[in-house]
Amino acid sequence: MAAERSAEILFKDRPVGVLLETPDGGTRFVYGPDVTETIACALPVATREHGWPAGLHPVFQHLGPEGWLREKQARAGRVEEEDDFGLLLRYGRDCIGAIGIRPVQPITPSGWGGDAETRAATVGGRTVSGVQKKLLAYHDGDRYLPAEADGPATHIAKYNGQSEPTLVRNELLSLRLARDVLGAKQVTAFDRGFVAGLDEPALIVTRFDRTATGAKLRLEDFAQILARPQGRDFGGKYAGSYEEIAAAIRQHSARPLIDLDQFFRCVVFCVLIGNADAHLKNFSLLETPDGLRLSPAYDLLNTLVYRGAYKTEFALALGGDRIPTDRIDRRRILAFAEAIGLPAAAARLALRQLRDRIRRSTAIQPPDAEPEDGFLHRYAEIVENACSRLFEE
Incomplete structure (x- = not known):
């Protein structure tokens, strides 16, 4: 029987506790002894340990990828697609929001290989949730580049699906209308463009979970x-x-x-x-x-x-x-x-x-x-x- 895995949980890149697999197939998150700040609404720091009976606690589970990105990252990382914990151990260092996952035991890099699309989807131990085809990127002068292992990942590039070739146009229209109707401050900033190395046009949204200096x-x-x-x-x-x-x-x-x-x-x-x-x-x-x-x-x-x-x-x-x-x-x-x-x-x-x-x-x-x-x-x-x-x- 394989040993239960564990991960160090980071909050704004600082260690705040550990996430442990339990023998019965669940997980347990334990705050560090000196941590006084709650990292998630469902994980109040007043309770020092938070268990979940089956699989990952939803706070961590929902950080993982879905759909296209999940398939790409699972294949490149040699992880089973159903293995939520395994995917976060390999790609959860930098997730949406302020929580990150760092394996206690080092993981041997698998190498990215493949085409530019696969490399952009798997480089750097980073991931993003959601079903739609999407990649992390950043703005450099007058162009967008795929996010690397280190450095900025200030934007999310979203692409059309194979069966729905108008998703980018649709969301672009919807965001423009929302900006007019709800107000510009109430809608994520967005652009339409290309990420270097990928030929498809993308809807590129600015991440509001990162400050101008890149802080989480x-x-x-x-x-x-x-x-x-x-x-x-x-x-x-x-x-x-x-x-x-x-x-x-x-x-x-x-x-x-x-x-x-x-x-x-x-x-x-x-x-x-x-x-x-x-x-x-x-x-x-x-x-x-x-x-x-x-x-x-x-x-x-x-x-x-x-x-x-x-x-x-x-x-x-x-x-x-x-x-x-x-x-x-x-x-x-x-x-x-x-x-x-x-x-x-x-x-x-x-x-x-x-x-x-x-x-x-x-x-x-x-x-x-x-x-x-x-x-x-x-x-x-x-x-x-x-x-x-x-x-x-």
Whole structure:
């Protein structure tokens, strides 16, 4: 029987404890004796040890890659794709947020090899969560370069999927509209460009979990905050409700009423653009000088435009039900606002402001030359229908 593995857990590159496999297949995280700072909402430092019965604790499990990047890193690192701990031991030195994983026993480098794409995906013991094809990168003058083993990794480059060649265009449109409707400070900064060595165009988003000098900021998505295990099919991020996210905001945010209002607006925006994939990992709390706050919006996509490629039900329960995204109306949204403790006046003001801003935006205005069944026309039609359901009193 193989010996249980262990890892040193880093927080902002400082050792804060150890993560141990247990004989029964679980894991146990133990804070160091001198550590006084909580590293995650689900791992309060007042409790010195945190066990999990099967596999990695969700705080650590959700740091690992999914989809395309998981396959690339598992193959290059000679790790089984199902081995969450093994993947983090090899690639978890630099993850999203402030937590890092360093193996207690040194791991022999496997060598990256392969093409430029494989090397960019596997170099440097770094990883990023999410299903979509993506790579870590940084800005150098007028170009983007793949992140190396050391040095900056200030951006995430996101690419089209083989079966969905419009993902980059879709998210670019969605972010532009979100910037107009939610406000520039409430949306991740973004660009469209190429990463050197890769021929595909990418959506390149600026990481808000890194400062201008590269320092790491604490960032936790709500799958981590609510300690929802990933699941074999990676479906754990759908196991929850928007009301649960709101309750966690109330508990952990330094400005809960402000963040509840912003969260409400983000949920409404997801309905507006037909985003049926706004799951627990697509909302996060971010470290700020004031404390933890709701992060800028990210991973915004019109999924209804793909007509069957995604589920049409809203990603999480709303009002206790799994509702088709295109059936969420004003009544349900106002009931949701009441359920999360947002005053009726604030909810109605938010709806009026969102209505006025989306009417002024030209982000998704189809060009005259595009046919009526073109991508932008279908996108705009989904938004128009949602506006009728949400804004008509």
